[in-house]
Amino acid sequence: xxxxxxYLILSGIIxxxxxxxxxxxxxxxxxxxxxxxxxxxxxLSFVAFSRYNGDYAGQAIVFxxxxxxxxxxxxxxxxxxxxxxxxxxxxxDELKDMKW
Amino acid sequence: MFVSINWLLFPLELLITLTxxxxxxxxxxxxxxxxxxxxxxxxxxxxxxxxxxxTTQREVIGNTFNGMFVEDSLSWFFKGFFLVAMLFVFVMTxxxxxxxEGRRNEFYxxxxxxxxxxxxxxxxxxxLTLFISLEILTISLYVLTAYTKSDKFSLEAGMKYLxxxxxxSGFFLYGMSFLYGITHSxxxxxxxxxxxxxxxTPITLFxxxxxxxxxxxxxxxxxxxxxxxxxYQGAPTPVTALLSVGSKAAGFxxxxxxxxxGGVFAAWHFEWSMALAILSAITMTYGNLVAMFxxxxxxxxGYSSISHAGYLLMGAxxxxxxxxxxxxxxxxxxxxxxxxxxxxxxxxSIATKSDEISDFAGLAQRSGILAGTMLLAxxxxxxxxxxxxxxxxxxxxxxxxxxxFxxxxxxASANIVVSLYYYLMIAKRIYVDAPRSTSPITIxxxxxxxxIIAMIAIVGIGIFQGPFFNAAITAISGM
Numbered sequence: 001x002x003x004x005x006x007y008l009i010l011s012g013i014i015x016x017x018x019x020x021x022x023x024x025x026x027x028x029x030x031x032x033x034x035x036x037x038x039x040x041x042x043x044l045s046f047v048a049f050s051r052y053n054g055d056y057a058g059q060a061i062v063f064x065x066x067x068x069x070x071x072x073x074x075x076x077x078x079x080x081x082x083x084x085x086x087x088x089x090x091x092x093d094e095l096k097d098m099k100w
Numbered sequence: 101m102f103v104s105i106n107w108l109l110f111p112l113e114l115l116i117t118l119t120x121x122x123x124x125x126x127x128x129x130x131x132x133x134x135x136x137x138x139x140x141x142x143x144x145x146x147x148x149x150x151x152x153x154x155t156t157q158r159e160v161i162g163n164t165f166n167g168m169f170v171e172d173s174l175s176w177f178f179k180g181f182f183l184v185a186m187l188f189v190f191v192m193t194x195x196x197x198x199x200x201e202g203r204r205n206e207f208y209x210x211x212x213x214x215x216x217x218x219x220x221x222x223x224x225x226x227x228l229t230l231f232i233s234l235e236i237l238t239i240s241l242y243v244l245t246a247y248t249k250s251d252k253f254s255l256e257a258g259m260k261y262l263x264x265x266x267x268x269s270g271f272f273l274y275g276m277s278f279l280y281g282i283t284h285s286x287x288x289x290x291x292x293x294x295x296x297x298x299x300x301t302p303i304t305l306f307x308x309x310x311x312x313x314x315x316x317x318x319x320x321x322x323x324x325x326x327x328x329x330x331x332y333q334g335a336p337t338p339v340t341a342l343l344s345v346g347s348k349a350a351g352f353x354x355x356x357x358x359x360x361x362g363g364v365f366a367a368w369h370f371e372w373s374m375a376l377a378i379l380s381a382i383t384m385t386y387g388n389l390v391a392m393f394x395x396x397x398x399x400x401x402g403y404s405s406i407s408h409a410g411y412l413l414m415g416a417x418x419x420x421x422x423x424x425x426x427x428x429x430x431x432x433x434x435x436x437x438x439x440x441x442x443x444x445x446x447x448x449s450i451a452t453k454s455d456e457i458s459d460f461a462g463l464a465q466r467s468g469i470l471a472g473t474m475l476l477a478x479x480x481x482x483x484x485x486x487x488x489x490x491x492x493x494x495x496x497x498x499x500x501x502x503x504x505f506x507x508x509x510x511x512a513s514a515n516i517v518v519s520l521y522y523y524l525m526i527a528k529r530i531y532v533d534a535p536r537s538t539s540p541i542t543i544x545x546x547x548x549x550x551x552i553i554a555m556i557a558i559v560g561i562g563i564f565q566g567p568f569f570n571a572a573i574t575a576i577s578g579m
Contacts, residue, residue, distance in 0.1 A: 038267070045278065046277045050280075057280070064232055072269075079246050080259075087255065098330045098334060
């Protein structure tokens with residue numbers, strides 16, 4: 001029997017992978033992918049809780065989150081394209097022109 | 101389920117959206133030569149009209165969309181705050197594009213979008229509304245930050261802001277999902293009832309900390325501050341001004357709604373007030389210490405804005421009505437002070453193409469009004485009487501002391517002394533040091549007027565605190 005805790009553990013694992021990805025990835029594209037994982041983890045727990053609590057609000061919220069995630073990625077990719085054109089790199093650790 | 105919508109509760113948001121639509125149509129239809137300046141004039145005019153309209157909205161109170169949207173004295177206060185901030189930002193934007201000749205159409209549209217986001221944040225009464233309005237604001241700010249796309253600093257700032265901003269909204273969402281799972285709702289009033297009847301459990305603490313991380317990111321409190329210096333330095337100056345005033349105040353509007361007296365998590369105040377106090381102490385100390393070593397004025401103001409977030413957190417840690425109204429009042433003073441400083445920085449960098457503090461040497465001999473406004477703004481940021489910053493700091497420290505945080509009050513006082521050092525170092529450069537070039541900087545009459553208005557506001561709020569402090573108290577009492 002798969003209960004709420006399985007879904008929550010899975011979403012916790014996905015969230016952790018996302019955080020680890022954001023921290024360790026050198027490529028900005030990989031960072032963006034990891035950020036998507038964060039939102040996906042939240043979506044999973046929203047749906048699981050919604051099913052568990054027996055109301056549909058959680059599933060409705062997921063739709064809004066998907067839209068927000070799409071908007072965020074669109075902006076992110078646009079900036080990555082500009083980065084590639086003007087700075088000739090998509091490596092996060094080469095973004096170090098500004099330092100105190 | 102039938103949802104009744106009271107359209108009269110959010111006319112301001114509707115009018116802002118209408119302005120946005122009008123600007124989009126203007127952008128498409130008008131010839132290039134005409135719309136170059138007119139987008140700015142229309143934005144500015146609409147903003148002034150909206151500010152006038154806002155004054156008539158004081159009595160409009162209630163909630164709609166099944167309690168997801170609330171109009172009360174706090175949202176009224178913050179909407180006026182955002183409109184005034186935008187007024188300055190539009191003036192700066194107009195000036196900015198006069199000097200740089202970039203594409204300006206989308207810039208205005210994104211600024212209006214950010215304004216809608218900020219107004220909705222102030223009116224959110226549900227975590228879903230809050231999340232979406234937060235994203236409306238931050239996503240438009242990502243684009244605005246990276247707007248001067250041929251400038252590598254701007255791009256770098258945009259990318260860093262996007263990564264850390266998306267990370268913080270991921271935290272917010274994850275925390276919100278747990279809160280929803282536990283309380284069966286995302287509405288503030290339902291969660292507030294839960295909070296006041298249940299003890300704090302590890303899982304709710306986890307959710308609360310995650311949500312605070314997102315708020316901390318917006319207000320630039322210490323563990324979540326990494327983006328601030330880079331983004332402040334790299335973003336176009338009007339956007340930096342908006343970030344330092346509008347976006348930060350939006351964060352504090354959320355903080356007041358969630359963590360302050362009468363807020364969603366108010367019943368657990370005892371458990372987390374110490375955490376907030378420690379965070380406040382670390383934030384102000386870090387901001388002030390690192391600000392001392394800066395050479396770029398925008399970066400310096402970034403660190404100074406971190407330290408001001410620390411001062412403001414004192415009011416939240418105090419958890420009293422006094423603390424909350426002191427935060428509101430402090431933000432009012434901070435609004436004019438910071439906008440005046442950034443306006444000077446913008447005008448200076450247009451004339452000299454530089455943001456370096458060393459280039460401010462001898463500014464007093466080149467332009468008296470720029471030097472005077474900067475001096476006044478810096479003195480107010482440092483908290484010198486009788487300027488706006490002084491009474492705000494006084495009220496915040498008093499609220500911390502009354503709630504038993506004597507050590508925090510002492511740390512704050514020590515910090516104010518430390519901050520005097522680097523604020524006055526800039527003042528010394530401006531007034532005492534010899535200028536590198538003696539060519540005078542001419543300031544046009546409209547800009548002079550704006551600078552003088554800002555100066556009057558800084559001094560006026562400091563001397564006649566009464567009505568402003570009353571407004572701050574009223575905003576809290578009607579929450």
